[in-house]
Amino acid sequence: MGAGSVRIEYDPHALRRMSERRISRVEVEKTLLAYETELPAKAGRRNRYKVISGRRTRVTFDGQALERYYVWTVTADEVSK
Numbered sequence: 001m002g003a004g005s006v007r008i009e010y011d012p013h014a015l016r017r018m019s020e021r022r023i024s025r026v027e028v029e030k031t032l033l034a035y036e037t038e039l040p041a042k043a044g045r046r047n048r049y050k051v052i053s054g055r056r057t058r059v060t061f062d063g064q065a066l067e068r069y070y071v072w073t074v075t076a077d078e079v080s081k
Helices: 012-021 025-033
Strands: 007-010 037-040 046-052 055-062 068-078
Touching: 007 012, 007 025, 012 068, 025 046, 025 055, 025 068
Parallel strands: 007 068
Antiparallel strands: 037 046, 046 055, 055 068
């Protein structure tokens, strides 16, 4: 479940990558709901980006309706100063 009335579902791949990359569900929710940039991704998916704690987080998801997101994968890269 996600923040408020928004439902966020996670693919097993996304959960594994979040664990490996030490990205929390809170960071994913912040990226989805208060993103800085959105760009198209493969297979009709979308990418949303947000800088959180010095890392640029990318969330790849499906979800045309505002009340539901399906997260496929998550990455984070250090931001240069």
